[in-house]
Amino acid sequence: MSCSADRSPSSASSYSALDAHIRHLEVTVPRDAVAHIHQDLADAAPRMMERNMDAHIPTTDELDW
Template sequence: MGKSALIVIDMINTYDHADAEQLIPSVRKALPAIVRLIERAREEDVPVIYANDNFGQWRSHHGEILETALSGPHADLVRPVRPDDTSLFVVKARHSIFYETPLTYLLSQLGVGHVVLTGQVTEQCVLYSALDAHIRHLGVTVPEDGVAHIHPDLAQAALLMMERNMHATITDSEGVAL
């Protein structure tokens, strides 16, 4: 399987978008598991990589994205998961963490053969990223308590698709092998 990396998807967020009100309760529920995974990865010297939308701000960088999210009304959802000095950051424009990003190259440079996907949104960015990881022959684990959704029924279907079609390991955050 190779070395693992924890990938935190779209958690640096202002929640200023159409489905935010539906998403926020699920983020609050998933947040403790995400925080524990980040802490475990840091303790075990597993790379923590943030893959985050730039919200169409093409001149922004990860520091600006973080500052904007921390100065917004939902900073309490961002503060516990903010990157530290050892974290890596990949800015993405669309759903998949791999689409038009240097992530594939970064993972190969780190010797990573397995990714743990956490963050949001289960039925969108997490699903598409799991598919893209699978077609790149990476092992995939998704902690079902460490991902947030907009639509519970679609999230359950997405987790089932990741497990059956992409051979992803779906487990709770305590069962994640880093």
């Protein structure tokens, strides 16, 4: 997942996830591997990806590497 320098990391994650979603790829974003700028908004991007893109939002410990 790439991040653009002119966007917050959480926002960039949402855009990369959306790119994957519109290409019919499964989206998985580990919630504890995404940076945030504003603590009160830290969960917003993962929740929106989960709700709007049917993304899987595990912790890194839950991933099957």
